[in-house]
Amino acid sequence: MNRVIFYLNLNFLVIYSGAQVLSTNLLDKKVDSVLHLMTIQEKIGQTNMYNGFMEFTGPTIENEDNKSKIENIKSGLVGGMLNTLSVKEIRAAQKLAVENSRLGIPMLFGYDVIHGYKTMLPVPLAQAASWDRQVAEVSARISAVETASSGLHWTFAPMIDVCRDGRFGRIMEGAGEDPYLTSVMTEAWIKGYQGSDLSDEYTIAACAKHFAAYGFVEAGREYNTADISRNTLYNVALPPFKAAVDAGAATFMNAFNLVDGVPATGHSHLQRDILKGVWGFEGFVVSDWWSIVEMVSHGFAIDRQDAGRLAMLAGSDMDMEGRVYEEHLAELIKSGEIDETLLNDAVRRILRVKFQLGLFDDPYKYCDESREAEQIFKPEHREISREVARKTAVLLKNENDLLPIKEQVKSIAVIGQMASSKDVPLGNWRAQAITDSGVSLLEGIKNAAKDIEVSYSEGYRLSKGERNFVFELTLAPDDTTGFQEALTFARESDMVVMAMGEDCFQTGEGRSQTDTRLKGNQVELLKRIAEINDQLVVVLMTGRPVAIPEVAAIAPSILQVWYGGTEAGNATADILFGNYNPSGRLPVSFPYYTGQEPLHYDRTNTGRPGANPWNPSVVFWSHYTDSPNQALYPFGYGLSYTEFEYSNLSNRVKEGMVEVKINVKNIGQIEGLETVQVYVRDPVATVAQPIKKLVDFKQVRLKPGEQVTVEFILDEKDFGFYHPDFTFYAENGAFEIMVGKHSEDFISEQVMVTFN
Numbered sequence: 001m002n003r004v005i006f007y008l009n010l011n012f013l014v015i016y017s018g019a020q021v022l023s024t025n026l027l028d029k030k031v032d033s034v035l036h037l038m039t040i041q042e043k044i045g046q047t048n049m050y051n052g053f054m055e056f057t058g059p060t061i062e063n064e065d066n067k068s069k070i071e072n073i074k075s076g077l078v079g080g081m082l083n084t085l086s087v088k089e090i091r092a093a094q095k096l097a098v099e100n101s102r103l104g105i106p107m108l109f110g111y112d113v114i115h116g117y118k119t120m121l122p123v124p125l126a127q128a129a130s131w132d133r134q135v136a137e138v139s140a141r142i143s144a145v146e147t148a149s150s151g152l153h154w155t156f157a158p159m160i161d162v163c164r165d166g167r168f169g170r171i172m173e174g175a176g177e178d179p180y181l182t183s184v185m186t187e188a189w190i191k192g193y194q195g196s197d198l199s200d201e202y203t204i205a206a207c208a209k210h211f212a213a214y215g216f217v218e219a220g221r222e223y224n225t226a227d228i229s230r231n232t233l234y235n236v237a238l239p240p241f242k243a244a245v246d247a248g249a250a251t252f253m254n255a256f257n258l259v260d261g262v263p264a265t266g267h268s269h270l271q272r273d274i275l276k277g278v279w280g281f282e283g284f285v286v287s288d289w290w291s292i293v294e295m296v297s298h299g300f301a302i303d304r305q306d307a308g309r310l311a312m313l314a315g316s317d318m319d320m321e322g323r324v325y326e327e328h329l330a331e332l333i334k335s336g337e338i339d340e341t342l343l344n345d346a347v348r349r350i351l352r353v354k355f356q357l358g359l360f361d362d363p364y365k366y367c368d369e370s371r372e373a374e375q376i377f378k379p380e381h382r383e384i385s386r387e388v389a390r391k392t393a394v395l396l397k398n399e400n401d402l403l404p405i406k407e408q409v410k411s412i413a414v415i416g417q418m419a420s421s422k423d424v425p426l427g428n429w430r431a432q433a434i435t436d437s438g439v440s441l442l443e444g445i446k447n448a449a450k451d452i453e454v455s456y457s458e459g460y461r462l463s464k465g466e467r468n469f470v471f472e473l474t475l476a477p478d479d480t481t482g483f484q485e486a487l488t489f490a491r492e493s494d495m496v497v498m499a500m501g502e503d504c505f506q507t508g509e510g511r512s513q514t515d516t517r518l519k520g521n522q523v524e525l526l527k528r529i530a531e532i533n534d535q536l537v538v539v540l541m542t543g544r545p546v547a548i549p550e551v552a553a554i555a556p557s558i559l560q561v562w563y564g565g566t567e568a569g570n571a572t573a574d575i576l577f578g579n580y581n582p583s584g585r586l587p588v589s590f591p592y593y594t595g596q597e598p599l600h601y602d603r604t605n606t607g608r609p610g611a612n613p614w615n616p617s618v619v620f621w622s623h624y625t626d627s628p629n630q631a632l633y634p635f636g637y638g639l640s641y642t643e644f645e646y647s648n649l650s651n652r653v654k655e656g657m658v659e660v661k662i663n664v665k666n667i668g669q670i671e672g673l674e675t676v677q678v679y680v681r682d683p684v685a686t687v688a689q690p691i692k693k694l695v696d697f698k699q700v701r702l703k704p705g706e707q708v709t710v711e712f713i714l715d716e717k718d719f720g721f722y723h724p725d726f727t728f729y730a731e732n733g734a735f736e737i738m739v740g741k742h743s744e745d746f747i748s749e750q751v752m753v754t755f756n
């Protein structure tokens, strides 16, 4: 096989494979040739996925459950496993299946590689803040190379749940609040994971999750019900999943939540009618962990057997660790409650992915110790991670051009527990990242600061004790004993860089919060520091939009860096010292107050959108009495060290299409990257439309004084929407087109468009 490793202009690693992709026809024939040999039990086995927290290479397997799992693997009754890690373990487990079972069908090995395997890339929400397809694609590619080199061939990513509620801890895993931006990222992520050939041993199968509406859990509470309208489901939650199918996602995962009263796992309309029907998805759907069994608790299934029946009827093909299909499918088929053709369809889908991955040609093709040793956590991956991370930071405020740090600054006080943390930047959902393997902000600053004295004081303490993926994070009690030292250093230094935000284990699965203000007494310390040193930069680390009105009022400069991965500290220092001009834009609205959540820019107008013009103190309009309606920092927002000016918006309408042009000029002193954003509004429609929705964007890099004309072609897909019967079309008439810097700053024009 030809394999060429080369660098794109952005120095991003791209791996090209010359292997041939199986034609659909041949693939189907191969799949059927296996299916015909299988007994019902063996077919059911393919739908059965085990968790693998057990050692296959260890001397003994004490646990009874593990023993029976191993027997089942040997008997060909297991289709796949999750959480079996390393080439050694995977080879041993695969061997059990391939060398002992009657047909020797290889198992699939999957794992949650959400933003890197050992080399951490920025968390997905941060990647989305780059608004850069290449950032998403290359991040997924690095993840794929390391994952595949560890013997695995399937990741449970990307998570593409549109989410507009900062309370939901899993907002960090997706691309934010907008369906279009999420769709763009989805396509890039899938391309990055899967490449153009799944059988390449450096690519892995992607899994678009969680289908569907998991981002809409009520009040942002984990595992809660999603009470979502059909309009929002079709137009906001589903489009990224459609993009995933179009991008060739090999697998889908369903969700824990109810959708309109029906668990997503038992949702026939979603899985059979839309996903496998209208969209023609040919891969398979894996349940979320135990989500089949949980249909009993939801009050939808009578018992485990009934849950199995409902899940299979609805199109859930594989059962993740629930053991429901394993225990009950045979009986359900025997009694006629499940037709065997449904099982055949599920198995066909699973086998197809196994063939595509090349596992039937060589079940151990991903198992190569030398590749494992060579590829995982290699320096090139870290370099790329740094390049990627600096594109994800969003400059929220920069009064008097405080940043980048000027030459006259000779001493910097770095403050805050998170500033010295080598672990927080790695983020949650960190696969095999080694604890404390990241570059801290403090290290990054020290590496970059030449002839500058750097002092460090913890100042405040946010968390205490053990921090990990599974257990509740313990916040440290408020304690001001560290304040004095921090204040002294702040007083004695030319500049202060203060790390604020959230521990990375405040976001991720099971990490919902009712209050998205910064915890502990960090804001109090900020206030005290601001009184003595106004050369103050806040570096904000979060995995969610946080409510920071006080920080925004006090700090002259704020740089939102999310959790930037292994090289986070160096990447942030690149920006602080002006080696990279910040270019990130918010993929989520930052509210003033948590009570504004769910907050999103593409809201509908309401019947009472504005105050009474004759008497603004009359209360009868859609507003809060204690908060603005708008975001503190809106969707699409982000500053640069330079300034961009927009002018001359023009359009030409032609046969259902609109050609839009706008001039963008760099009117500042240094080169910079601008993200030109296009929003549209259909002001009158049969279903009331949002006041604006993002339909396109382009990034332009401009030298000082340089001007370009940026062009967009908009057509029916940009002006249309899904109607209640799930048909998509645009309604003829007037539209508003808005082009600009972000969702609240644009130039607009009206156009009349007629579609066929």
Ligand code: NOJ
Residues within 6 Å of the ligand: 082, 112, 156, 209, 288, 289, 509
């Ligand atoms: C539950 C999570 O919801 C899902 O995203 C993940 O892939 C599975 N657990 C497996 O770890």
